[in-house]
Amino acid sequence: MTAVPVVIIGAGPTGLTAATLLAQYGVECLILERWESIYPRPRAVALDDEVHRILARLGLRDEFATISRPHRGLRLLDRNMRVLAEFQRDVEQGRHGYPQGSLFDQPELEAILRRNLARYGTATLRGSTEVTALTQDASGVRVDFTDTATGEPDSVRAAYVLGCDGANSLTRSSIGATMQDLGFTQRWLVIDVVTEAELGQWEGVHQLCDPARAGTYMRVGKTRYRWEFQLAPDETADDFHDMSRLHPLISAWTGNVPVGELEILRAAEYTFRAQVADRWRDRRVFLLGDAAHLTPPFIGQGMCAGLRDAMNLAWKLAGVLDGTLTDTVFDTYEIERKHHARAMIKLAKLIGTAMTAGGELGDIIRRAVAPRLHLVPGLTDVATDSQTPPLHRSDLVVRPRLRRSLAGRLCPNAIIDGDRRFDDVAAGRFSIVTSTQPSAAQRADIDRRGAVLITARPGSELHLWLRTGGARAAVVRPDGAVLSASRRLLPHAIDTVRPVGG
Numbered sequence: 001m002t003a004v005p006v007v008i009i010g011a012g013p014t015g016l017t018a019a020t021l022l023a024q025y026g027v028e029c030l031i032l033e034r035w036e037s038i039y040p041r042p043r044a045v046a047l048d049d050e051v052h053r054i055l056a057r058l059g060l061r062d063e064f065a066t067i068s069r070p071h072r073g074l075r076l077l078d079r080n081m082r083v084l085a086e087f088q089r090d091v092e093q094g095r096h097g098y099p100q101g102s103l104f105d106q107p108e109l110e111a112i113l114r115r116n117l118a119r120y121g122t123a124t125l126r127g128s129t130e131v132t133a134l135t136q137d138a139s140g141v142r143v144d145f146t147d148t149a150t151g152e153p154d155s156v157r158a159a160y161v162l163g164c165d166g167a168n169s170l171t172r173s174s175i176g177a178t179m180q181d182l183g184f185t186q187r188w189l190v191i192d193v194v195t196e197a198e199l200g201q202w203e204g205v206h207q208l209c210d211p212a213r214a215g216t217y218m219r220v221g222k223t224r225y226r227w228e229f230q231l232a233p234d235e236t237a238d239d240f241h242d243m244s245r246l247h248p249l250i251s252a253w254t255g256n257v258p259v260g261e262l263e264i265l266r267a268a269e270y271t272f273r274a275q276v277a278d279r280w281r282d283r284r285v286f287l288l289g290d291a292a293h294l295t296p297p298f299i300g301q302g303m304c305a306g307l308r309d310a311m312n313l314a315w316k317l318a319g320v321l322d323g324t325l326t327d328t329v330f331d332t333y334e335i336e337r338k339h340h341a342r343a344m345i346k347l348a349k350l351i352g353t354a355m356t357a358g359g360e361l362g363d364i365i366r367r368a369v370a371p372r373l374h375l376v377p378g379l380t381d382v383a384t385d386s387q388t389p390p391l392h393r394s395d396l397v398v399r400p401r402l403r404r405s406l407a408g409r410l411c412p413n414a415i416i417d418g419d420r421r422f423d424d425v426a427a428g429r430f431s432i433v434t435s436t437q438p439s440a441a442q443r444a445d446i447d448r449r450g451a452v453l454i455t456a457r458p459g460s461e462l463h464l465w466l467r468t469g470g471a472r473a474a475v476v477r478p479d480g481a482v483l484s485a486s487r488r489l490l491p492h493a494i495d496t497v498r499p500v501g502g
Contacts, residue, residue: 004030005321007143007158009131009171011035013044013106014289014306015164016113020058021314023120024428027321030156032129032145038114041266042192044106045220046071046205046300047307050388052098053413053480054307057423059116067108069219070099072204076355079210081252089204095387095461097413097421101205101300103220134161134174134285141284160317161285164306169291175282182342184274184296184349189237191227191246192220192265197257199225205300206253209355216297217253224265227253228297237269272296272352274345280334286313293341298352301344312337315428315478332394336408339392391481398484406469406485411476414461416454422462426452426476434473435463436488 006022008015011033022029047055055064070091076084089100117123132153133144144155163171172179201219208215216228227250231237240246243259246267254262275294280287289306313333319325390408391397399407411433413421425431430451432438438446438453446453456462466472471485 001142001155001157003140003157003159004028005159006030006162006317007032007141007156007160008162008164009143010164010166010289010291011110011114011125011127012039012164012166012289012306013109013113013303014310015162016110016117017054017058017307018162018164018288018310018314019123019125020113020117020120021310021428022318023117023123024058025315025318025322026122027318028122029124030158031123031125032131032143033125033127034130034148036128036149038107038110040107041268042106042220042224042226044109044303045218045226046101046103047304048102048300048388049094049096049098049100050410051304051307052102053096053410053423054311056098057311057428058113059119060112063112063116064102064104064109067112067221068102068104069203069221071101071103071218072202073101074205074207075202077206077208079208079212081208084209095412095414096410097415097423103218105221105224106303108221131165131170134171136283136285159284159321162288162313163285163291164288164310165291167290167294169287171285172277172287172291175279175285175287177277177279177282177287179275179294180278182274182276182345182349184272184352186272186296186352187231188270188272189229189231189235189240189267190270191229191240191250191267193225193227193250194223194263194265195225195254195257195261196223197254197261199253199255199257201253207298207355213249214355215249217250225253231269237267240267274349276338276342276345280338281330286330286333288313292337293345295341295345296348296352298355299344299348301348305341305344308340309337311479312481329396332396335394336391336397340389343389396477396483397481404470406465406471406474406482409469409482410480411474411482412461412465413480414465416462422454423480425454426478426480428478430478431476432473433462433466433476435466436472 005027006029008019008029008031011031015031019029019031072091073089074087078084091099094100128148129145130148131145135142141158141161142155143158146153163169165171206217214230218226220226229249247259273294274296277287277292280292288309293305295302316329320327393399397408399405413423415421416425431454432446432451433454433456435456456466469485472487474485475483477483
């Protein structure tokens with residue numbers, strides 16, 4: 001039986017990201033995908049600048065820019081298409097070096113992810129492969145699968161398995177995990193339209209706050225547009241496959257564009273849910289992406305959460321496989337990611353409920369309150385800032401309980417030297433960012449551990465970031481999250497550094 005260090009089930013964005021990160025650390029992996037090629041229908045359409053950093057880490061900085069469109073933020077509209085409130089985002093380079101929000105077409109993203117992965121000889125992608133069973137023992141996992149083209153069964157043995165196989169995950173079932181419902185279920189119609197016509201709409205996300213038919217609009221490509229509308233209990237997507245039924249829903253945005261110039265790429269029903277798996281790991285098997293969590297789409301974090309899972313786990317797995325970390329590091333994966341995913345799901349629920357609930361009374365409240373939201377101190381910053389919550393305390397997030405700390409937050413992707421940014425210099429290794437000059441012995445110890453020493457010069461973005469966090473030094477993990485921060489470059493902080501990927 002063939003053996004590989006890692007088998008990844010599912011070649012969506014999460015699985016491809018995990019495979020590429022592992023390949024960058026030299027870890028051999030096999031990706032098993034049920035579809036013969038890229039699934040052609042668009043699904044995810046948005047990501048933030050934190051996740052944009054992950055794509056750049058994969059080597060897709062320039063390619064993603066060619067297939068994506070920065071979006072300008074969020075507009076709340078009433079039923080008559082009047083703007084109730086507008087929250088603008090930075091379309092240039094923010095704290096992470098990229099636009100705060102970007103819109104894209106998922107098949108195009110998966111295409112560049114696959115082309116990029118093919119650069120690495122340690123990663124093998126096998127399509128038309130249906131995984132049928134996982135069997136664990138003390139030293140590995142047997143993965144049984146069937147070639148859907150020939151019907152031939154086969155198997156492979158892996159040291160670890162990453163289940164990136166979506167909402168109906170076989171991996172989740174195999175480890176006995178179940179989804180916990182967080183109390184949100186709505187049926188929505190998702191419409192993708194292609195047209196060469198220019199609609200002339202504001203280049204951001206439009207949220208229609210109509211109690212009779214809540215909806216969302218956004219432009220996701222040069223010729224591609226996405227609408228989402230809440231379905232009534234007696235409606236299905238089949239009622240809207242014809243443009244004569246669909247056009248009244250989208251005409252407020254399409255204006256005078258002739259119906260004949262609008263091509264329906266997809267009109268499908270989706271049930272938006274808020275769910276989190278009760279456990280994300282069983283010994284050598286891990287859950288990532290939709291296999292571990294499902295979120296309503298109102299803040300565009302569905303795919304983002306999966307890529308964050310991959311970024312969090314890949315360097316830990318590489319460290320265990322090369323012997324620089326012990327497998328106790330795996331305990332931090334669920335602790336850190338589950339709390340973060342749950343927080344983002346709760347925020348999506350809150351936004352979705354605020355935009356869609358309450359009927360006529362809710363509409364009256366929104367019309368009265370929304371135009372004044374900018375007057376609430378700090379609310380505009382919350383609505384426009386793409387920064388997500390810090391990771392939960394773990395053995396790899398050392399944060400004091402009684403004072404503020406940078407631990408668990410992402411280090412800014414600040415410019416370090418010329419046009420080089422933090423991520424370019426750190427290159428997936430442990431880093432120590434400090435405004436305090438280390439002693440010769442400390443510098444030698446840092447070098448010996450394969451870490452990167454980055455000096456935060458007075459007046460620089462990193463220097464201000466340290467000061468704002470009440471620190472003079474921070475240990476930054478390979479995924480960009482801060483392990484610990486302190487007022488001094490303490491020896492025990494240096495001791496936390498391990499030469500992963502060095």
